[in-house]
Amino acid sequence: MEKSLLESSVFEDIPKEDIAKGVDLLRSRFSKKIEPICSKLERFMSEVIFKVPDHVLLPEDAAQRTKHSEKEHKKILKEIESIKSDIQMEKYKKVVFRGKLKEATETHENLKAAAIEIETTSQKVLRENKTMDIKENSEFILAKFERCRAQLKDLQESSSPTETKETNKLYHQKEINDLLEN
Structure with a gap:
């Protein structure tokens, strides 16, 4: 807003410092007036609009309303870290098993090719011996x-x-x- 006022040709005769002071004064008054309004709106929304009735509240949700101690918070963080490391380990295992599966598939294909070659060779030998x-x-x-x-x-x-x-x-x-x- 301040930038547009400074660039406007209507306010050429007003010093730029006065425009800056006026904009700052408007901002501070606006903030003072809007803060209580926003606070009331926030309270209203949390108490009326976003409030979940007790008969709808799930047992898991009830835990959200209670404040946890620092000890419990640390315990939860440890559990989260443990789960993260488990997930990392499972991802690693998944990659390893995919590699082993790919290797086994390639080996299986090679064995199939070898079996076909052996069968072809044995048929050729049998034909040569007329049996x-x-x-x-x-x-x-x-x-x-x-x-x-x-x-x-x-x-x-x-x-x-x-x-x-x-x-x-x-x-x-x-x-x-x-x-x-x-």
Whole structure:
């Protein structure tokens, strides 16, 4: 207000100090008059408008009306600090667990990729050996093993008891090698 009065061309002949004194005087009188009015308005609003009837007051709200001692206030501040530190710790845990979850997810994806690669490789190997099923492949190997075992047993039974142990060893080793090559 003072700035606009000083800049106005209507008050050019009045000294600036007088304008400043007049504005200060107006402010002080206005403040003296408005303070009691504001005080009454504040009291009215808190007593009538913002007052919550007792039948509406919750038990938690009743605690707001009582004044707390310095000791209780410090206790509440400690609880608040404790809760803040708990919240900080939980936020930290959340970040750590998100990192671990991301790591586990990446590991899971890598394992899935490895399993797919192993499956693809095993299918390729089975196709190359003309056996498409692992069960079929293992049955084939087991049957071949049983045939070799039966032939070995027949050879042992057919060998004469007069042969020396060294001859038997050489003969059996040669037969085993022949069987395995077939």
